[in-house]
Amino acid sequence: MGKLLALSEKHALRVDRLSVAFPHDNQLLLALDGTSFEVMRGEFVCVVGASGSGKSTLLNVLAGLDRPSAGRAHVHGRVAMIFQEANLLPWLTAAGNVELALELRGIKAPERRALAYELLARVHLVGFERRRPHELSGGMKQRVALARALAQDADVLLLDEPFAALDAISRDLLHEELERIWKESRLTVLFVTHNAREAVRLGDRVLVFTSSPGRVAHEVHVDLPRPRSLDSPDLAVIAGSITERLKHEITNGR
Numbered sequence: 001m002g003k004l005l006a007l008s009e010k011h012a013l014r015v016d017r018l019s020v021a022f023p024h025d026n027q028l029l030l031a032l033d034g035t036s037f038e039v040m041r042g043e044f045v046c047v048v049g050a051s052g053s054g055k056s057t058l059l060n061v062l063a064g065l066d067r068p069s070a071g072r073a074h075v076h077g078r079v080a081m082i083f084q085e086a087n088l089l090p091w092l093t094a095a096g097n098v099e100l101a102l103e104l105r106g107i108k109a110p111e112r113r114a115l116a117y118e119l120l121a122r123v124h125l126v127g128f129e130r131r132r133p134h135e136l137s138g139g140m141k142q143r144v145a146l147a148r149a150l151a152q153d154a155d156v157l158l159l160d161e162p163f164a165a166l167d168a169i170s171r172d173l174l175h176e177e178l179e180r181i182w183k184e185s186r187l188t189v190l191f192v193t194h195n196a197r198e199a200v201r202l203g204d205r206v207l208v209f210t211s212s213p214g215r216v217a218h219e220v221h222v223d224l225p226r227p228r229s230l231d232s233p234d235l236a237v238i239a240g241s242i243t244e245r246l247k248h249e250i251t252n253g254r
């Protein structure tokens, strides 16, 4: 019993034969088809798959927003999620958005302001605390979203193509930022992307999904030293082989 418990404590999340079906044209559309995988505490795992392969559905189930049709998904601890759109409240400042998350956590007013400024400093937004979302660039908004996620004091961070809408330079910088925060805070990260290079840039492991319905088809351990460069030839080789697999999955699915 003690041994079993010790084993489970190493896991941050566990997905067990998870299937999710949605009603569609009087039928059921299978978004996820009996997929299983585990993520260890402190691990950075990327999920890469074509569009429609159930990646968002997977994160939604882990965050409790969608329900499994069969199987199970379990997260140990608190979850925070970051989406492609920062989804900041437009009438609040950057600091106000972070403070709201702190308030929901029960942090009392006198401490909230200082803590929000501290979190914004961690994502390099000193001087931008009082700006409203429309006064911030796309990259800055995602930094605020990251600070807000940190304010939730989560154990597991779920990211759904968070940098897909950013220019290449902002994305590069946010990769560095996220990697640094992951290392400092011992978070567990599950990062969804359709970009194989981004997955190899960030992940300890990359789970390659089948196309519609989604399931883990293949797993790649990335042993390249960190921090990695998106432009490095070693990274390109691994990403290239993942892209080949994705293409194979897409043509197989037809």
Ligand code: ADP
Residues within 6 Å of the ligand: 022, 023, 024, 029, 030, 031, 049, 050, 051, 052, 053, 054, 055, 056, 057, 058
């Ligand atoms: P991905 O994020 O990999 O692009 P999604 O998880 O968004 O894929 O979608 C997987 C499949 O499930 C798609 O065919 C999509 O249309 C369908 N789907 C997702 N969410 C819903 C929903 N709430 N209702 C109906 N169908 C959905």
Ligand code: MG
Residues within 6 Å of the ligand: 055, 056, 057, 160
């Ligand atoms: Mg998606």
